Amino acid sequence: xxxxxFPRMQQPLTQGWQSSELTKLTNACMTVPNSYVSSWxxxxxxxxxxxxxxxGPAPEHDCILSISRLGRLYVLEDGKGQVLFxxxxxxxxxxxxxxxxxxRKAEIVARLTxxxxxVREFFEEKVEPVLAEPIEIVTHFAPHFSALA
Amino acid sequence: MQFAKAEPxxxxxxxxxxxxxxxxxxxxxxxxxxxxxVLGFKYYTFISQVENGFGRVPVESMEAWAKALDAxxxxxxxxxxxxxxxxxxxxxxxxxx
Numbered sequence: 001x002x003x004x005x006f007p008r009m010q011q012p013l014t015q016g017w018q019s020s021e022l023t024k025l026t027n028a029c030m031t032v033p034n035s036y037v038s039s040w041x042x043x044x045x046x047x048x049x050x051x052x053x054x055x056g057p058a059p060e061h062d063c064i065l066s067i068s069r070l071g072r073l074y075v076l077e078d079g080k081g082q083v084l085f086x087x088x089x090x091x092x093x094x095x096x097x098x099x100x101x102x103x104r105k106a107e108i109v110a111r112l113t114x115x116x117x118x119v120r121e122f123f124e125e126k127v128e129p130v131l132a133e134p135i136e137i138v139t140h141f142a143p144h145f146s147a148l149a
Numbered sequence: 150m151q152f153a154k155a156e157p158x159x160x161x162x163x164x165x166x167x168x169x170x171x172x173x174x175x176x177x178x179x180x181x182x183x184x185x186x187v188l189g190f191k192y193y194t195f196i197s198q199v200e201n202g203f204g205r206v207p208v209e210s211m212e213a214w215a216k217a218l219d220a221x222x223x224x225x226x227x228x229x230x231x232x233x234x235x236x237x238x239x240x241x242x243x244x245x246x
Contacts, residue, residue: 045197046181053203060159063203068194080207081195 017042017050017069021090025052025067028094032101037064054101065100067093076100164202166232171200173218187217205233 022042029037038061041053045068052067056079063079074093076085078100085096174184174196181200185193188210198204206214206229215225231238 041203043197043201043203045194049194049197051194051197051201053198053201055203062205063198066194066198066203068192068197070192070194075192075194077192077195077198079198079204081190081198081204083191 015048015050016044017052021069022052024090024094025097028098029054029101032098036104037101054097064104065097067097160202162232162235163205166205166229167200167202169228169232170206170214170218173220174200177218179217184217188213205229 026040029040036056037054038057039055041055043051043053045051049068049070051069053063054065054067055061056064065079065084066077068075068077072088074085074087074090075083076093076096077083084100085093087093087096174181177184179187181193181196185191185196188196190196195204199206208226211226211229212222215222218225227238227242230241
């Protein structure tokens with residue numbers, strides 16, 4: 001696969017993020033409830049293209065989403081380098097970023113649900129019979145004990 | 150709600166990993182674009198994300214990264230583990246039986 005050679009603009013944009021872009025993006029992230037975004041950082045590529053990193057919860061603060069501006073093109077990627085969206089419209093980018101954050105939340109909820117079901121099944125299969133045994137013994141011997149008393 | 154700027158230890162270690170990867174890439178004589186091309190990425194932005202210390206090299210592609218950077222895959226993965234999972238690295242390689 002060839003790396004896309006993004007079109008260079010005739011009039012170069014200001015190096016780094018413009019405050020209006022950053023405000024739009026970070027404000028939009030705040031509107032997503034429980035999005036797991038704890039903080040954000042900015043950086044640049046080797047070629048000086050600005051990047052915005054949305055970071056997850058402590059203690060790891062892993063990058064959840066990364067937004068880069070290559071020329072006029074915005075690229076939204078996840079923390080594993082998968083391209084989620086590419087467009088030159090900042091409002092569409094904001095929309096897609098919020099969608100990606102909501103999807104991520106849904107994924108985490110689904111994973112937690114699977115985890116909970118696994119633990120519950122393990123408890124029902126392995127732990128409950130062990131706990132039930134002494135109760136059965138007590139139930140079995142209770143009449144004898146009461147007769148002795 | 151206002152997002153805070155983060156500065157935890159794990160981030161510092163990821164930064165060190167990024168610096169080390171950047172050095173390896175430099176030694177291999179590759180630009181971020183060239184490395185992205187070798188690894189099959191559409192854009193080179195993920196390389197930058199990792200080198201800036203925000204992303205991690207995914208376990209499933211560590212071998213490909215190692216080969217692209219002329220490194221031994223086993224040593225490469227071990228070194229990255231020391232940055233990404235320092236406690237696991239300590240238990241595996243530093244704690245004597």
